[in-house]
Amino acid sequence: GAGVSQSPSNKVTEKGKDVELRCDPISGHTALYWYRQSLGQGLEFLIYFQGNSAPDKSGLPSDRFSAERTGGSVSTLTIQRTQQEDSAVYLCASSLAHGSYNEQFFGPGTRLTVL
Amino acid sequence: DQQVKQNSPSLSVQEGRISILNCDYTNSMFDYFLWYKKYPAEGPTFLISISSIKDKNEDGRFTVFLNKSAKHLSLHIVPSQPGDSAVYFCAASPQKKLVFGKGTKLTVNP
Numbered sequence: 001g002a003g004v005s006q007s008p009s010n011k012v013t014e015k016g017k018d019v020e021l022r023c024d025p026i027s028g029h030t031a032l033y034w035y036r037q038s039l040g041q042g043l044e045f046l047i048y049f050q051g052n053s054a055p056d057k058s059g060l061p062s063d064r065f066s067a068e069r070t071g072g073s074v075s076t077l078t079i080q081r082t083q084q085e086d087s088a089v090y091l092c093a094s095s096l097a098h099g100s101y102n103e104q105f106f107g108p109g110t111r112l113t114v115l
Numbered sequence: 116d117q118q119v120k121q122n123s124p125s126l127s128v129q130e131g132r133i134s135i136l137n138c139d140y141t142n143s144m145f146d147y148f149l150w151y152k153k154y155p156a157e158g159p160t161f162l163i164s165i166s167s168i169k170d171k172n173e174d175g176r177f178t179v180f181l182n183k184s185a186k187h188l189s190l191h192i193v194p195s196q197p198g199d200s201a202v203y204f205c206a207a208s209p210q211k212k213l214v215f216g217k218g219t220k221l222t223v224n225p
Contacts, residue, residue: 004158033212042119042204043159043215056212091158103149104213106158 002026004107006092012113013082021077021110025094032075033095033104034067038088046090049075050097082114118142119207121216129224134192136219138205141186145207145214150179150190153202153218162203163190195223 005024013019025032034046045059049069060066064082069075079086089109095102120139128134136150146167151159165172165179165188172179178191192199202220206213 035213035215040217042121042217043206043213045212045214048212059212093158103161103164106151106160108156108158 004092004094004105006090006107006110008110009108010111010113012115014115015084016081018078018080019082019112021079021090021092021112023075023077023092023094023107025073025075025092026105027073029094029096029105030072031095031097031102031104032069033093034075034077035091035093036088037091037109038085043091046077079112082112084114087112087114117216118145119205119214119216121205121219123219124217125220125222127222127224128195130197131194134190134195134199134221134223136190136192136203136205136221138188138190138216139186140188140207142207142209142214143186144209147208148179148181148188149206149208149213150177151204151206151215152199153204159204192221195221197223197225199223 007022030051032049035043037043047067048056064080067077089111091109093104093106095104149164150162152162153159163177181188200223202218204218205216
């Protein structure tokens with residue numbers, strides 16, 4: 001497919017468990033972003049990868065959250081010891097990184113529910 | 116502290132009329148602004164953008180206006196169509212990442 005894909009589309013987990021969310025960006029896009037949208041809120045920036053540069057982790061809400069991007073393509077967002085407040089839709093986006101202004105293309109998101 | 120604010124959570128308009136969606140920002144360092152449209156169970160899709168060196172950008176039925184002195188931008192949709200019914204997010208770009216508002220749910224009634 002040509003777009004950003006994310007898996008799983010839905011994830012229900014118990015409090016205290018770890019979860020992994022996956023993002024496949026558009027081929028050739030060097031920039032990858034993770035956002036989350038909690039109920040009634042806007043999209044909240046989490047982390048940004050650009051090529052081989054060190055990621056911008058300034059949006060990660062706690063040290064339970066981490067993300068990797070392997071081979072400059074697929075990314076995994078990991079949440080350890082999940083809490084109920086982690087319940088949200090997690091969105092991944094990718095973009096071509098030229099200049100400062102790049103349209104970000106979003107995936108459909110993963111809806112995470114922590115019971 | 117919200118840097119991008121969309122104060123109207125919802126807006127309802129009649130088909131064929133103009134829809135005006137508003138957005139305010141607080142950070143004068145923002146230099147690029149975007150509007151995204153989101154349907155349920157889908158990711159946001161890019162709609163239109165504007166650089167801070169401009170005050171207007173038009174693309175078909177969609178026009179974005181930027182008032183830098185007031186730190187305000189608006190999205191005009193003319194004429195509105197039922198298929199425009201969605202949540203619209205305003206976003207501002209401080210360099211690479213985007214700062215989003217909470218969104219405005221637009222309903223266009225036939």
